[in-house]
Amino acid sequence: MTRDTRIQIDKSKQSHRKKIFLSNKLSVVGATIVFVFILIAILGPLLAPIPPDEINYHSILNSPSRAHYFGTDRYGRDLFSRVIYGARTSLSIGFIVVIFSTLLGLAIGTVSGYLGGNIDNFIMRFVDLLMAFPSVIVAMVLATIMGGGIKTLIIAMLVSSWTGTARIARGETLSLKQSGYVTATRGIGGKWSYILFYHILPNVLPPVLVSSTLSFGNVILNTAGLSFIGIGVQPPISEWGLIISEGRQYIVSGQWWLVFFPGLAIMLTVMGLNLLGDGLRDIFDPRQRR
Amino acid sequence: MVKPILSTCKLKKLFPVGRGVWNKPKAYVNALDKVDLDIMGCTTFGLLGESGCGKTTLAQLITRLQEPTSGTIWYKGHDITKMKGRDLRENRIYSQIQIVFQNPAEVLSPRRTIDFLLKEPLKINKVYEKEIEIEQKIEELLDKVNLRPELLTRFPHQLSGGQQQRICIARALSLNPDFIVLDEPTSALDVSVQAKILNLLVELQQKERLTYLLVTHDIRVAEYICTDIAVMYLGEIVEILKAEEFRQNAKHPYSKLLIESANTECEEKDFDLKVLDDPPSPINLPKGCRFQARCPVSIPICSTIHPELKKISDGTKCRCHRVTDN
């Protein structure tokens, strides 16, 4: 094979990846949904027709109409605006948790895998131990200690979500550690911190990114769920789970919109993230394709 | 008397296998057993042996990429065995002893450009202060290994095997080492490319006054460029002698078998030790001579007493009960 054909093959490999992603229509749909929700979150104040906490006793529990696209709640607040602001809350909590848990998981996972031996053993047993406690329980315990609120919520989800990333990062690192180029870099005097940063991290990143995308969806679901049972975001902040919990009592008397719209927003966001994550996984690791 | 540039004393490496209760290893692989070597400056010392006999292990122990179980390594009169990462860096051991690996494709990180990979040793060891000096050095290195500068922007997999190995050689040279371990530098390459790389290595050795430890399982390669040859079997050195005497004067039955199989199979390009059976497991070593099970000329004492590496004549040593000086 001549050099030129090699280059061509490589170029086609890159475009091949793009093709995989684009040919998987669902992942494009997912990416679009995610993009739209991020836009909504950023542009929130411009999009919301009425401030989300503006109380109006003349329009209590109105059903969806021209004036209030998603209807109003028991204080006459505009549900459309509240759902838009809810995107801000959910996505920012999600981003914070995912970014920190990814960083934490990456750091601990790669270092643990690279050092190996008893330190690695100890850290991994600890990770197993932490994984044995469902996130809901962790959140309950923390909510008991610190009281509900965004801070509790974020910490609780951090505690239970970095472990997955750590496991993946460690697994990848373990196999990379055996690779020739790590040995070779040691041979030219590279310190372990250098090797971790320049040679292991770039290879660990793709699979970790996939898992972070998928866990983003989980974080949003959990945020909503914990706020729904009263140990997450507290009123009067607009948050999807909280809006559902406030509208819950009206479902048996027919005011469906209080529950329907925020839930729909949750479902779409999470679905978008899941589809996007699946698409990314297909690109980076075709073996795991479902 | 001239002192060797590098010598090893009773170098030993065990690999634990299997983990039992409390992480205690179930058994050990005897990858390397009490290896004594003396390598003189500006020579090429060949290490010959079949797959799995511990050549790579020895190469990586000497370059301090693996920790020996016991034994010492002396480099220019310094004991470098006890040195840890920082000492090795501070005493510039990593720069002075370099290694070229068996498989260049595995050694070059797939996500980095050739440019990055070539600059890497210089940057890690902070050899130069200015970027322009680094650029100059890279140019010089590419010239030394006969590569064109266009390659710099490429990724490793966009290079041919021979080019990749040249890049590895350039990386090894960049720190101006005195001693280079070549771990089967041509075994992953086409025959036509092999010769080119070997010639390049010989040329470089003369220009830069380098000392080589060449690991190979190819007798012709060893004869072609080595000054001395050591034959290894199951982690032990079984014979050491001058390269030019190898074909005529090798005494050890294993060496003879190697020569014989090389002669009979030299028409085939890729000869290995196919005529021989598999060696015994390095986990459960036989009691007497390690070669006994396959030795065509063994005698009763071979199955009970482990032979020592004895001096036969000047510059020749052999580990066999049937070989004595006459």
Place this chain on the structure above:
Amino acid sequence: MNFSRYLLKRVVFMLLVLIGASIVAFILVRVVPGDPARMLLPPQAKQEDVDRVRIKMGLDRPYIKQYLNYLKSLLEGDLGFSYHTGRTVVEEFKLRLPATIELSLLSLGFAALVGVWLGIISAVHKNGLIDHASRLFSIGGISAPGFWIGLLCIYIFYYKLSWVPAPTGRLSLTKEVVAGGSGFLLFDALKNGDWDLFKDAFMHLLLPVLVLSYSFLAMICRLTRAGMIEVSQQDYIKFAKSCGVKTNKIIWKYSLKNGIKPVLTMLGMFLAQLIGGVVFIETVFNWPGIGRYAVDSINFLDYGPIQGFIIFMALIYVLINLAVDLIYMAIDPRIQY
């Protein structure tokens, strides 16, 4: 590593989980704001009284001693006291456990049956209409919050269609739990031949079970499908096919056994999901189980039940994981640990 050693390792790990849970539960009440002794007493109690209670509760002793005492009481089966209901935690659990078990077992069973079935059908008709439909259905189940689906179902099936009774818990307000029964209402009603009660309990169970099982069903379906497709590409399936073994037989005999293995492996994860799901679904349907009890306890700042909840969940987790290990072993004796 042989199996007994693997099991030993697992048991040691499970003990660690239990100890970890007990430490968390122990620390919980020491770090919450407020004095546990003062909370026992009326607000106007004098300091001497508080101190007396403190000594009686052992709160003046070193932490390590306190912890050992706590451990001892746990081993004796004492999970603490629930102030907001005025009963011991064990009594409360006994009262509510049947409700939770009935709900989760029925859901898991339903999810497993339908999920595996749907997964196999999707795999057999890979990329067909059924496959796409079930994939869409699965994605919905994984993405939509269970409590939301629960509320929507209440709106549709109770408010709009009146197919099911009001979400008042396990029974209509006019009905009563069988006294002295096992607590499993369907079973008790059948035993007493009380068809009215059976029907009422069944109708109340219907929505919660379906909603709780949805997300598991989706996961099981996806896993089974993936496992089946992988297995069906393996040589021995092809071999069996080429030997003329009927397709149905192949599916059931060869694929299923190996295809559901990933499902088993994930059971531990399901469990975590289940515990979360139960909490939400019980809240939505006013189900008097331990999940809702835990939520109530947090809102009442009643720490005893929360401690008990932690210990109890850890125990369940440990037992189920050990069971999974054993089942796994039975299914695939080749497995290497």
